[in-house]
Every structure is written in structure tokens, then in C-alpha cells.
Amino acid sequence: MAVCDLCGSDVNVSEYQVKPKDDKVNLCETCLTQIESGNLDENHFNCLNDSMWSEVPAVKVLSYRLLKQLGRNDMLDMMYLEEDEQAWADYEEEVLKDSNGNILKDGDSVTVIKDLEVKGAGKTVKRGTTVKNIRMCDVAGHVSCKVDGIGSIYLKAEFLKKI
Numbered sequence: 001m002a003v004c005d006l007c008g009s010d011v012n013v014s015e016y017q018v019k020p021k022d023d024k025v026n027l028c029e030t031c032l033t034q035i036e037s038g039n040l041d042e043n044h045f046n047c048l049n050d051s052m053w054s055e056v057p058a059v060k061v062l063s064y065r066l067l068k069q070l071g072r073n074d075m076l077d078m079m080y081l082e083e084d085e086q087a088w089a090d091y092e093e094e095v096l097k098d099s100n101g102n103i104l105k106d107g108d109s110v111t112v113i114k115d116l117e118v119k120g121a122g123k124t125v126k127r128g129t130t131v132k133n134i135r136m137c138d139v140a141g142h143v144s145c146k147v148d149g150i151g152s153i154y155l156k157a158e159f160l161k162k163i
Helices: 029-037 044-051 057-070 073-078 083-090
Strands: 014-017 024-027 110-112 116-118 123-125 142-147 151-156 160-162
Touching: 014 029, 024 029, 024 057, 029 044, 044 057, 057 073, 057 083
Parallel strands: none
Antiparallel strands: 014 024, 110 160, 116 123, 142 151
16 A cells, blocks of 8 residues: 655555656645645645655655745755755746746647747748747747748747737
């Protein structure tokens, strides 16, 4: 029978991926619900006093992130993470939002909200142009897409509106 890697509960335990790696930890329903909602009950997460010393890197990384979110710098100062574990723990997935604050993701369709000059091409993406099937890319604050008559380009998310 599986138990939660954080609190030791065996109630409705399921796997949870510690991104960006594929490593998974077992979490009970209580831990999982609080982590996904972002509303952490500090009393419940007193269990991190023990889980932060786990030999399993994914458990240590998740414990570190939760302690950081709870503002428990006293506990963080005691933790030791290898360099690669520290980089993993500090990873934050970029959430791109359009001009109205809507979250953008791969495959979305968007409309351009102002005329944008394409550097080096001598062309302009006109306001109101619809762009389908955008892709997240490694350029901060930008999406990758194909625009008719121009080709593949990067567009700043702040100049887009999700359809």
C-alpha cells in the first residue's frame, strides 16, 4: 500500500510529477489538493520537518518548494541540496498571459492587437490578424507561430489576445 511521501498518510494516494523532470512522488489527497490550489495549511505541512531529509531527490525538491512557499526560511537554511537538485527546486515554469491576462498555451489561437513591424523582413503584422496554433518557445515572453505571408516568427504575448 502506497503512503504519502510528505505526510505518511495512506488515504487516496496518487502519483505527482515534480516538474520539469519526470520524477514522481506519492501524495495523499490532502497534500495534492493543497499543492494544486496553492492554499497551504502550515499545520498540515509540519510534516516537511521530516520529508526534507528524504534520500529521494524529488521528495527533497518538493519539500524545498513548499517550505519556500510557506516562508519557512529557518527550515530552508538547514536543508542541503546538491547543485542539480537546487536548480531543479528553483525551476519556475513561465506562464505566458495575453494582453487581457488570459493564460496562453500550445495550440491556442490569438488575434494581434496592434500593428507589429517584423524586423529584417520589411513587413508588418496588421492589427486584427488571427494566428492559429501558437507554440510556447524558449524566448521569454514570446510565442512561436506562423503568419500568412511572413512565415515563422516570434510574437510578444503582450500584443496578443486569446480567441
